[in-house]
Amino acid sequence: MQKLRLESSKNCIIPSFYQRFFFAFFLFTLVFLTSCSPKKEDKPGKIVIDAIGQEVTVPIRPEKIISLAPNITEILFAIGAGNQIAGVTDFCTFPDAAKTKPRTGGLTNPNLESMLQLQPDLILVTADGNPKAISDRAKSAGIPVFTINPSSWDQILATIQLIGELTGHESQADSVIKSMIEKTEKLSILPSKPSIFTLLNEKPLISAAKGSFLDDILEKAGGFNVVPSGPERYPVINQEGLLKMNPDVILWPSEDDPDPELFKGPFKNLKAVKSGKVFKVNPDLYLRPGPRVADAVADLNSRLKP
Amino acid sequence: MTFRVNTLLLHLSVWLLILIPVFLFCLLVQPGSVSVQMLLTGFDDPILSSILWEVRLPRVINGLMTGGALAVSGLVLQLIVRNPLAEPYILGISSGASFGAILPLILGASLFSFQIGGAFTGAVLVMVVVYFTGLRYGRIDNGRLLLGGVMMGAFVSALIFMSFTFLGDGLRTAITWLMGNLSLGSSSVIFTLFPIILLIILLVYRYSYAYNLILTGEEVASQVGIPVDRIKKVSYLYVSALTALAVCVSGIIGFVGLVIPHILRRFYGFDHRYLIPFSFLGGGMLLMIADWIARAALFPVELPVGAITAFLGAPFFIALMRKQST
CATH class of the missing domain: 3.40.50.1980 (Nitrogenase molybdenum iron protein domain)
Known part of the structure; x- marks a missing residue:
């Protein structure tokens, strides 16, 4: 009894060869894995401040944009940036061309992995439709995430203009805005x-x-x-x-x-x-x-x- | 407190004296909306009369009936599984009902009429599974029943959260269901269910003396001739039915079923001949008041009533517990 107890305590204090080996192997793996994390490269770009006040470094002319909301997709197509879209959500159904783009999941549950597979150079998200965790994780993967938050008519126009500037379609954005204003001026x-x-x-x-x-x-x-x-x-x-x-x-x-009952009660x-x-x-x-x-x-x- | 019919009647009348003003207050007063005067004089105005008879009255009655059903069901459940933490939702019935209510939303939002039926079916299915899990050698085993209920609840909750992915537009309705809302049931449904719930509570009340004996010990109760196993099984069915009916009209309203029996035991001891009727009235009153706050606090915006029951009930119970221990 006495001997057994002594032996077990001895084992704890002085590690055997195998224990040392596994410890060394474990440390090595840990160091290896941490060194694998992606390094951020400094790409040339412009610094823009988005709707939630964050500075985002956007490429001069983004060519692979992921849109995480149907209204963003509609804006991009309207200003002629449709061919710069790399991915859209499952809810992006307008215009018809949007339906042929690769899908990245829903609004509240976009799939980060399928987003990263598309190798985007810009992700456009909405402040209240998309979860912030997804944009944070995309950001930590080194992809610029630009948040928009149009909550009034004027902000919608401003957002269209901003997205026009981001994608290099300023003049088309201006004409979209002009035609929108014209439509509202013709009202009875x-x-x-x-x-x-x-x-x-x-x-x-x-x-x-x-x-x-x-x-x-x-x-x-x-x-x-x-x-x-x-x-x-x-x-x-x-x-x-x-x-x-x-x-x-x-x-x-x-x-x-x-619901047939709705207006009966x-x-x-x-x-x-x-x-x-x-x-x-x-x-x-x-x-x-x-x-x-x-x-x-x-x-x-x-x-x-x- | 020794039991006398006269004492019961006396207390019942005191309870009703408190309940009736509370009922009228919740029915008639609504800050920000039409005034009491307008409401009482404007019977000809169709809008005013639908506010009173088709919106407020069903809602206040729903509060009384749902709160009462949940409190009685919590009371009896705490007794039959001998666990002070038991509450109507612990046996997974509420999760079953919620899944049953959400499933039609996934299949197509037009199926409104199936929501209540779906909720009840879901609740009954879970109830049956939990019942057979809880049986051991033909008797209800308390530990098994509880664990089986918790497991079923966890399983069905998993189904609910998985189904959220497919909900889309129905998500808000589903979440409202999970937080509880007394305006979900239409008046016809509420006025049909009210007598059914009262009937079940009367059936439960028949066992109140047997419950007192079961509380002293199941062996003791069997020795004096109480059919303990049969009463436990039947009570389980009644309690599940009460919970299922409450959940299928109003969604999951937590805490009433847990706290009301504990509060009333502090006043009436362990005599179920008092506890059952007063749990019904107490639970109903708490939910009526909580729902009044939910709709009055930010009128016309509504708050989730389930949060308010716990907000009111928990501090009250803690204060009561501390006061009695000193």
Whole structure:
């Protein structure tokens, strides 16, 4: 008994040959692996400050851009930078040419590995649609990540201009902006400003509050948003809240089949439901802060005409 | 406290005296919205009457019924598995219901009517699996039942999180479901389920004396002629049904089922003839108040009610525990 205990304690203090060998091997592997981590190269580029205030070194003319949001893809195609796109998300369905680009996954769950495989020289992300962890990891892999955050009409125009500058398509970006402004100048003037509720989700009711870009679309089209500004841009709204606000129009960007019960319950007495002013519209047009919001404004304006 | 029918009735009337004003308050007062006066005089206005009868009344009743069902189900569950940490959701029933509710969203958002049916089916499936896992030599084994429930819950939660990938637009609805929201159920559903839940609670109440004996020890209870195994099995079914009904209309509202029985035991000891009815009323009242806060705090924006129940219940319970130990 005594002897056994002595021996085991001896083993602990003085390592055997094999233990030393494995320890040395382990250390060696560790040093080897840490030396393998990628080294950042200094590529020539311009330093730009993005929407969340970070300095990004962007190549002079990026040729392999990954777009992580449908509105970014639409902007890139609109300004003629479509052939510089290396990858898009699963939700990038417009224009048709976007559907042929390699996919990198969803908005909230893009696949970093498939992104890196495309060897991009610039990744464009949105501040509230994409997870920050993904952009941080792409950054640590040495790829410039530029964040945009267009949350109003003016910011959408500014973002288009900025992306034009980043990709070397300033003049096309300017003409896209010009045509967007022209579209909104041709609108008909409404006799009165209708109050509008944007129905983004039925159960629970989710709407766009003041301070979201949708709010600007409603204003530009000649109406106004009934949902006041709050802690969230897209808050869950109390059913009673909708009844009390009793909007003239319900704007419903949805492709799903409507729930037949939705406007039969308490909502059947709403002004908008009674007068048949529940407009079910194309969500891609209305919910993507890109060049097509001008079409959304024109579409809404023509629907609001008495 | 010794049991007398008169004492029960006395306490019941005191409870109702508190409950009725709370009920009316939650029903009539809503800062930021229409005033009480307008509501009571505006029966002709279709908007005002739908606010009162089709939005608020079902919601307040849903609070009473869901909170009550969860509290009674927690109370009985803590007894039959002999574990103070037991709560209605520990047996995986809520996860089953949530998965059942989310599955139609994945298959197509138009299937709204299947949501409640799906939730109930999911809950019943998990309930059956957990029941048979918990059986040992034909009797409910407490440890097995709990572990089986926790495992099933973990498994179904894994399915839920995997399904999030396919949800897309339905994600917000699914998350709301997982945080609990009393406005999800339509009024017709709520008014149908309310009597069913009351009936199940009456059925549970039949066993209240047997529960007192089971609490003193299962062997003791069997020796005095209580069919302990049968009561445990039937109670498990009742409790699961209560939880399933509560979850399938309102999603997962945590904490009511855990804390209300503990709070009431501090006042009524271990006599289930008091605990069952007052757990129902107490749970209902807590959830009504929590839901009122959820909708009143930032009107017209809503907060998740499940967060508020814990926010109110936990400090109250800790304070109570400290006060009684000194």
